[in-house]
Amino acid sequence: MPRIEIICVGNELLMGLTVNTNASWLSQEIYKLGCVVARHTVVGDDVDCIAEAVKESLKRRTDLLILTGGLGPTYDDKTLEGVAKALSRRLEVNEQALKQVEAKYRELAERGVIAKFELTPTRVKMATLPSKSIPIRNPVGTAPAVMINYKASKIFCLPGVPDEMKAIFTESVAPIIKQLVGDLSVAEGCLEVKNLPESSLAPILDKVVEKRRGVYLKSHPRGFEGSE
Known part of the structure; x- marks a missing residue:
């Protein structure tokens, strides 16, 4: 690239x-x-x-x-x-x-x-x-x-x-x-997760990124942890 x-x-x-x-x-x-x-x-x-x-x-x-x-x-x-x-x-x-x-x-x-x-x-x-x-x-x-x-x-x-x-x-x-x-392209998707603090989601993201080196994951929390 x-x-x-x-x-x-x-x-x-x-x-x-x-x-x-x-x-x-x-x-x-x-x-x-x-x-x-x-x-x-x-x-x-x-x-x-x-x-x-x-x-x-x-x-x-x-x-x-x-x-x-x-x-x-x-x-x-x-x-x-x-x-x-x-x-x-x-x-x-x-x-x-x-x-x-x-x-x-x-x-x-x-x-x-x-x-x-x-x-x-x-x-x-x-x-x-x-x-x-x-x-x-x-x-x-x-x-x-x-x-x-x-x-x-x-x-x-x-x-x-x-x-x-x-x-x-x-x-x-x-x-x-x-x-x-050349023929390089980008694919992306969005997954909505509810009722889960970002700190609880972080270890899951770590595992995915470790197994899929070409994947970029980004969490976008709304509000602070503990809020609805």
């Missing part, structure tokens, strides 16, 4: 201003594909923190690393800069990504969403990627996602906006995970 990790970037996550629904959604979707995410990491909009998180993940021989957030045009969108630093690669304007950004803003101008089409420096920033990156079409927003092959690992940088992240993952990332996983 491939090792998959998720790094979510954003000061708003660390400050508690935004709930990290991206990591939860990604983990659920990856689980449906037959894998379990090994680790969630949250870092702020800081180049060094992002770079360190990426390097630490790669040291753990992560097969597929997914980052969310920090791909936009503003000063605090620093994910790609952090990834470039971690991989010792330079940032450069990617012509394919620039064409994607240009097409999006031309469309917005034609629809009257923006006054006129311009490739401003902040828009070009969204097409400035680590060298050897592969831009991925964003069907919802303006910032392309990014795929980077680094040694035996694949790194995906996805937008933090949930609708954009979900669309790109479903269209471009999930098929790659399916290739890595």
